[in-house]
Amino acid sequence: MMLPSSSGADMIMVPATDADIGDIVALVNSAYRGEGAGWTNEVGLLAGPRTDPATLAGALAAGNSTMLLMRDHEGAQLAGCVLLEPAGDTATWHLGMLTVDPRRQAEGLGRTLLSKAEDYVREQGAARVQMTVIALRHGLIAWYERRGYRRTGKSEPFPYGDERVGVPLRDDLHFVVLEKFL
DSSP: OEEEOTTSSEEEEEEOOGGGHHHHHHHHHHHHHOTTOOTTOOTTTEESOSOOHHHHHHHHHTSSOEEEEEESSTTOOEEEEEEEEESSSTTEEEEEEEEEOGGGGGGTHHHHHHHHHHHHHHHTTOSEEEEEEETTOHHHHHHHHHTTOEEEEEEEEOOTTOGGGOEESOSOOEEEEEEEEO
8 A cells, every 4th residue: 555655755554564563662662652752652651661572463463453554665664553453343443553753743644644544444344443542641632533533432441550551650540432433
């Protein structure tokens, strides 16, 4: 799948393989937990890695998840990634770990990546996309709302004690559920 990049060159979107796991983990952890990372980081809310090789390998091996990778061209450094998986049925898909290289967040790549992820799940038969976002991430929630996502009124507890998602720095974390009908 080819995408126009902000520089006018074509970008590529490809499914991740096991060979990409190290690059994905480095990108995701730099964007979510890196000091000085872009506006989407979770610094102050969570410490430790956002993901690790074993957790990501498990998600990819499950067979129902797809991690889409965005690059400027074949062999280029990752510009972004997103994890997609059916949420119980093929009509609803869960979108998670949407990540753009923090050094490139001002290029509009997040909007492009989100749009291409929605196109991908639509091609798989999805009628809607759902995601969870930490309720305290007001700017990020507003960004998704500007792209057509709406709060469902549902929330989910934060998985305290499960360090695969990070070490909480606060005791008031929970997720809001957002969705968009395609």
